[in-house]
Amino acid sequence: MHLQTFKTLWGNALTIHEACQQAHLAHFDGIEGQAPVTQDERLLWQDALEQNHCSYIAEVVTGGDFVPNRQWSLQQHLDDLAEQLENALLLKPLFATAITGVDAWSETQSIEFFQQAMKLADESNIVISFETHRSRSLFNPWVTRRVVEAIPNIKLTVDISHWCVVCERLMDSEIETMQAIAGNIHHIHGRVGYDQGPQVPHPATPEYSEALRSHQVIWEMFWQAQVESGYDFTTLTPEFGPDGYCHKLPFTQAPVVDIWEINQWMRLTESEHFKQFSKQYK
Numbered sequence: 001m002h003l004q005t006f007k008t009l010w011g012n013a014l015t016i017h018e019a020c021q022q023a024h025l026a027h028f029d030g031i032e033g034q035a036p037v038t039q040d041e042r043l044l045w046q047d048a049l050e051q052n053h054c055s056y057i058a059e060v061v062t063g064g065d066f067v068p069n070r071q072w073s074l075q076q077h078l079d080d081l082a083e084q085l086e087n088a089l090l091l092k093p094l095f096a097t098a099i100t101g102v103d104a105w106s107e108t109q110s111i112e113f114f115q116q117a118m119k120l121a122d123e124s125n126i127v128i129s130f131e132t133h134r135s136r137s138l139f140n141p142w143v144t145r146r147v148v149e150a151i152p153n154i155k156l157t158v159d160i161s162h163w164c165v166v167c168e169r170l171m172d173s174e175i176e177t178m179q180a181i182a183g184n185i186h187h188i189h190g191r192v193g194y195d196q197g198p199q200v201p202h203p204a205t206p207e208y209s210e211a212l213r214s215h216q217v218i219w220e221m222f223w224q225a226q227v228e229s230g231y232d233f234t235t236l237t238p239e240f241g242p243d244g245y246c247h248k249l250p251f252t253q254a255p256v257v258d259i260w261e262i263n264q265w266m267r268l269t270e271s272e273h274f275k276q277f278s279k280q281y282k
Helices: 016-025 039-051 074-091 107-123 141-150 160-167 171-184 206-229 259-281
Strands: 002-008 030-033 055-061 096-099 128-131 156-158 185-189 233-237
Touching: 002 016, 002 055, 002 259, 016 030, 016 039, 039 055, 039 074, 055 074, 074 096, 074 107, 107 128, 107 141, 128 185, 141 171, 156 171, 160 171, 160 206, 171 185, 171 206, 185 206, 206 233, 206 259
Parallel strands: 002 030, 002 233, 030 055, 055 096, 096 128, 128 156, 156 185, 185 233
Antiparallel strands: none
16 A cells, blocks of 8 residues: 545645645646636646646535534435545545534434445445545544444545544543444545644654644554555645644734645655554555
């Protein structure tokens, strides 16, 4: 199994050609982001992906925004999902990561939703992987485990940084639960959270070395499960971003770090981490 890394389009201010070129020059294998709404834009994306030899992971966000509109019904989320999957098809995504569902739904509602969403993805001939995200159905590890028990073939995009802030602790305190869902992990969002937030200021700093290592140990557990499942390659998107995640200086609101620099650091660090992990199979 080998590792493929992806540049997130979260916070991207470049044109799609510039973003793909940047990803390629920085040795990412592709990009991850929401497909454009119009056909003309999708054709531009198609050209940019091809010219820069970029693979594509589609991102789907239902409910109107990353924090969903609480008035939306289950059917509205499904309709939104179906439309966004359709938008992504021209770009031939490896799969779609879906930030979807609502944390306030009952687990019965969430399970029904995921079952219907998986049918929609099958009809569109696209693999769907549901993200473990705050404000969504998979907002904590124990709910996620129960959903996995109810739907054993569900695929997950894991972002344990969200769980760190929801649970107010690092997830190495929940190893048994991590092991229980390991076989369902399809994709990793490589952001490092800590007990009071979903994004450490910089993962290279000594003061957050424990948080980084905690995430890496769990990622290794997920890689191991993928090896045992016969994955040819695994995917990881370094996903440090703006929008309240990046720490800023008081009064000036200047970001304390360069997000693109951090995501490149994460790519390099996790590429080396994966290389060390893979030595046991040689």
